[in-house]
Amino acid sequence: MSTPPFSPAEARAARLRMGMTREQVATEMTQLGVWLRPQRVKAWELGTRVPSETELFALADVLWCPTPVLMSLRPRTLGHHRLPRQLTRERLAHRIGMEIHAYARAETERRRHGEERQTRALAWALGTTPEHLRETIGRIAEVIRLLAQAVESRWKSRLAPLAELAEVDKRRVQYALGVLRQEYTRITERYMGHVVAGSAEARLREIADERARWLTRLPEHFWELVGHADVAALPVLSGRGSASR
Known part of the structure; x- marks a missing residue:
């Protein structure tokens, strides 16, 4: 699974705004059930490592920082729309009544599988409209097509x-x-x-x-x-x- 978008600079800035040390960040994340050492927080801020989705969610909670700020990226894929709502693939699939493997395939292949009811449920879960979701997926598919042509x-x-x-x-x-x-x-x-x-x-x-x-x-x-x-x-x-x- 690919790692989520992440901004080391925003993470460090958010920590400093909270007046926290890396040790304190690691301790509070551990209390949330995400065990790690302060060296991991340092690696994130240096850009040598990227947090997993679960780590990103916990870090945002600890720093009292909206997840999109730490992503520092305009959402452009299904995954990017999902992450700011702190939903794993499993939780989102369960919420919209979709098999996890089917949703994972939809996110990986950047196209929707399933019926219109699931499209509406997915749009609601992501805080958007079915029309905007379909437009977004269509644009993503076109970007992928052009990228494949460009590299080949x-x-x-x-x-x-x-x-x-x-x-x-x-x-x-x-x-x-x-x-x-x-x-x-x-x-x-x-x-x-x-x-x-x-x-x-x-x-x-x-x-x-x-x-x-x-x-x-x-x-x-x-x-x-x-x-x-x-x-x-x-x-x-x-x-x-x-x-x-």
């Missing part, structure tokens, strides 16, 4: 529509696509290298599974890269040639 073929023609759908600066999208294409190319070249070398079938399946997992996490990785891009250090796009291919 020419990316420039997908730059403008992705920036528009994501509602972010084109330079952030260009940076994210550059990193994603490099990662995808490395995985593909490694696979082809083993094919040429006549590697064992098990090794080929291992790399193929790695590629499948990478593609599954593609949207989350895209938003992470977009959010962490240093705009000041990115080149200014000319406006005409940036989406020419």
Whole structure:
């Protein structure tokens, strides 16, 4: 399972606003049933580790801080809408009367499975409307389609529509696509290298599974890269040639 969006800076700022030490944060989280050491809190604030969903919920409670503040990210996926309401997949699935594996598949595949009643129940649980939920899922699906095309073929023609759908600066999208294409190319070249070398079938399946997992996490990785891009250090796009291919 992928980790939730998290802002180390916001977490540290929230702790300092409360006048708490990392030891106090760890102690109070343990009292909430989430056992950890102060070193874990330090790692979160340094950005070397990311809390799990359960840890994120407990940290927000301890710091008296809204979960979306610690996420520091505009909700753009089903998971992002779920986390601010401090709902695990299991609790949300139970609330809307849906099998956990079915909901998990819907969240992972970024498309709805189930009947209209469940769509309305899901919208209510997430604090939105069925119409907005369907629109959100439709936009997510389009972003995923464009991302898959961008990493597998020419990316420039997908730059403008992705920036528009994501509602972010084109330079952030260009940076994210550059990193994603490099990662995808490395995985593909490694696979082809083993094919040429006549590697064992098990090794080929291992790399193929790695590629499948990478593609599954593609949207989350895209938003992470977009959010962490240093705009000041990115080149200014000319406006005409940036989406020419």
